[in-house]
Amino acid sequence: MTTATISKKAQQQLDLDYAKEHLLTHYLKEGDKVYTILRSVSTSGMTRNISLVIAQGDEIIDITYYVAHALGEKVTESKGHRAIRVNGCGMDMGFHLVYNLSSVLFAGQERAGYALKQGWI
Numbered sequence: 001m002t003t004a005t006i007s008k009k010a011q012q013q014l015d016l017d018y019a020k021e022h023l024l025t026h027y028l029k030e031g032d033k034v035y036t037i038l039r040s041v042s043t044s045g046m047t048r049n050i051s052l053v054i055a056q057g058d059e060i061i062d063i064t065y066y067v068a069h070a071l072g073e074k075v076t077e078s079k080g081h082r083a084i085r086v087n088g089c090g091m092d093m094g095f096h097l098v099y100n101l102s103s104v105l106f107a108g109q110e111r112a113g114y115a116l117k118q119g120w121i
Contacts, residue, residue, distance in 0.1 A: 012072065019069035020105055027054055027063055030106060033117040034063070036094030039078035048093050049076060049083035052101075053121070067097070070104050094120055 006014075028034070032054065039049040051064045064082040068075045073084045086093045098118035106112040 015069045016072060019066045023063065023066050023070060023101075024105060027056070027061065027066070028105065028116065030115045031117070033119055034098045034101065035119050035121045036097060037081075037121045038094070039081055039083045046087060046089055048086050049078035050086055050094055050097060051078075051081050051083045052097060067101055071097070071100055094118055 035053050035055070037051040037053065039051055041048050051062060052067050053060050053062050053064075055061075062082060064084060065075055067073075068082075068084050071084070075082050076085050077083070084097060086097065095118050098116055099113045102116040103113040106115040109115060
């Protein structure tokens with residue numbers, strides 16, 4: 001019996017592809033709104049931990065894990081919640097995350113970055 005190994009880069013690509021497919025199959029379609037939640041800000045103000053959720057019917061679903069994989073980011077724990085650590089300041093980092101997610105999910109479409117809407121909770 002032979003077991004094949006896979007490179008770290010190939011595994012990351014598989015994770016990215018799976019996350020994109022899962023988000024599009026189960027959670028998001030063009031025009032949907034993704035809500036961002038600011039979990040914490042560093043004392044310098046240069047780093048933020050942000051979670052992403054969606055509303056489906058009467059449920060709030062945390063999609064942070066899949067978004068992080070789709071964007072090639074790491075998931076961190078912040079105050080007992082999953083979050084994506086975003087560095088920098090001077091712009092709306094929640095919008096930044098949703099715009100990048102939209103660009104990845106709807107690549108090839110005109111104005112793909114604006115296919116999803118963003119709101120803060």
